[in-house]
Amino acid sequence: MAANRTDIDMMDANEKFRMRLGELFRTQNLAALSTHQDGQPYASLVAFYAADNLKHIYFATPETTRKFANLTSDNRVAVMVNSSTNQASDFHQAISVTAVGSAAVINGSEREPIVEQYLAKHPYLEEFVRSPSCALIRVTVYSYYMVKNFQNVMELHLEP
Secondary structure: OOOOHHHHHHOOHHHHHHHHHHHHHHHOOEEEEEEEEOOEEEEEEEEEEEOOOOOEEEEEEEOOOHHHHHHHHOOEEEEEEEOOOOOOOHHHHOEEEEEEEEEEEEOHHHHHHHHHHHHHHOHHHHHHHOOOOEEEEEEEEEEEEEEEOOOEEEEEEOOO
16 A cells, blocks of 8 residues: 655655665566676676565576576675666666675575565566476565665665
8 A cells, every 4th residue: 555645754865765666666666686707797687576574585597597607606696676667767867776785596385485476576477487497586685775866876775
């Protein structure tokens, strides 16, 4: 349920930040994932799902991809989600969020409940996600960095 204007005015900065993140994550389907190998950055486009508590971001990838090899050799990653539409108005209206954290493969009994939540957002990816060679990845987020108006930067650091 959307908050009304009075509720929003009474929120502290972290609550407003979290609300904005939740709205962005609900309205966007794709994110840019940054990994690296031997210091060389590598970016990939991924379909993502973010947990309601914002502590985790999930995506699926075949185990044969460069991004999978990179994140299994060094689990430090960044995930960027933005609301841009490739229009001039983006310079004043778009929001970009970068999540910094660590990635891990989800296996066993923990996998299926996350797959179901992921597929609720991306039902067209069911065959892909359920493929035996597809890994489900959880990014544990340490910090979020939100940029608005290409100048206004806000940070949210999550407790471990």
